[in-house]
Amino acid sequence: MDQTFILDQFHVLEKLSDALKEMLSDEAKRKAAYARLKKPVKAGKSSQAIGELAPEAGRREKVAEFIGYCRSSLHRMRYDEYRRRGPPGSARSSLREAASMSSSNASRRAAAAGRSRARTARWRFDAAS
Numbered sequence: 677m678d679q680t681f682i683l684d685q686f687h688v689l690e691k692l693s694d695a696l697k698e699m700l701s702d703e704a705k706r707k708a709a710y711a712r713l714k715k716p717v718k719a720g721k722s723s724q725a726i727g728e729l730a731p732e733a734g735r736r737e738k739v740a741e742f743i744g745y746c747r748s749s750l751h752r753m754r755y756d757e758y759r760r761r762g763p764p765g766s767a768r769s770s771l772r773e774a775a776s777m778s779s780s781n782a783s784r785r786a787a788a789a790g791r792s793r794a795r796t797a798r799w800r801f802d803a804a805s
Contacts, residue, residue, distance in 0.1 A: 685751040688745070692725065699732055720756035723745045724760040736770055 692713060700706040716724035726743050734738040746753065 682755065682758045683720065683749050683751050685755060688717055688722070688753065691738075691742040691745050692717065695729060695732075695736070695739040698736050699729075699736040705728075717753070718755055718760075720754045722750060722753050 693710060696706045696709050696713075698708060713725045713728065714720065723746075726746050729739050729743060733743050
């Protein structure tokens with residue numbers, strides 16, 4: 677059976693954020709750099725982010741840590757491949773069921789609190805990002 681092992685994207689993006697905090701003190705520039713560099717990471721092309729940050733690795737500890745983490749885990753950062761394949765067959769329906777249950781639970785909680793479901797779902801999405 678052909679499997680795709682995946683490293684949790686949250687940790688990769690957290691290390692990217694830490695590296696950029698070390699490099700850029702201006703918050704606007706840091707946010708712009710993060711937005712630009714997270715795209716190739718999420719697309720399974722972390723080597724592009726590594727290439728852009730590599731010149732700073734010798735002077736910046738968090739940058740070197742990010743690069744080392746990515747290089748040692750590139751084979752587990754094929755997020756594009758994972759999305760293409762999707763979760764395993766039985767898990768796919770389980771994920772759909774869980775999403776449906778979560779959605780209906782959110783609706784019940786929102787109704788009890790006198791709010792619309794759309795507002796609750798939007799809050800939950802924003803809180804997770």
